[in-house]
Amino acid sequence: MHPIRLTSFGYLHLPTGPDGSPVPPAADRIEDVRARLRDPAAARDILDLDGLNPRVQDVVLNTPGARELLANLADYTDLPAGPSHIAIGCAGGRHRGVDRTTARHAGDERIPRMA
Numbered sequence: 001m002h003p004i005r006l007t008s009f010g011y012l013h014l015p016t017g018p019d020g021s022p023v024p025p026a027a028d029r030i031e032d033v034r035a036r037l038r039d040p041a042a043a044r045d046i047l048d049l050d051g052l053n054p055r056v057q058d059v060v061l062n063t064p065g066a067r068e069l070l071a072n073l074a075d076y077t078d079l080p081a082g083p084s085h086i087a088i089g090c091a092g093g094r095h096r097g098v099d100r101t102t103a104r105h106a107g108d109e110r111i112p113r114m115a
Contacts, residue, residue: 004077007087008051028083029076033090037063 007025011034014022024030037060049056060066076082 004083005085007085009087009089010092011089012092024089025087027085027087029073029086031069031073031086031088033069033088036065036069037090039091 007027009025011022011024011032014024017023043059046053046056046059051057051060073086077086
C-alpha cells in the first residue's frame with residue numbers, strides 16, 4: 001500500500017473563487033462531512049476542544065454515519081489506483097475533519113497515515 005496524505009480543513013476558512021464559493025484544497029477525493037456528520041461542537045463541553053482531544057474523537061466516532069464513512073474511505077484507499085491525497089472538510093476545521101485525520105483513527109480504521 002502506498003502512503004496517503006490526509007488533510008483536514010474548514011470550509012469557513014477557505015479562500016473563495018470568483019463565484020464566491022469556497023475553494024477546497026486540491027485532492028484526489030474531497031469529503032465534505034458537514035452534512036454527513038452532525039456538528040460535534042453542538043455537544044456539551046467540547047466546543048473549546050479540537051479534534052485531537054480524545055473526548056472530541058469519541059463524540060465524532062460515535063456520530064451516526066462516522067464508521068460507515070471510515071469504512072468507505074478505507075475501501076477507497078484499497079483500490080489498485082487508489083488516492084494519494086484525501087481532504088476532509090467540516091465547517092470550521094476544528095472537530096470532525098481533524099478527528100478523521102488523527103493517527104488514532106487512521107490506524108484503527110485502516111486509513112493509512114503519512115509516514
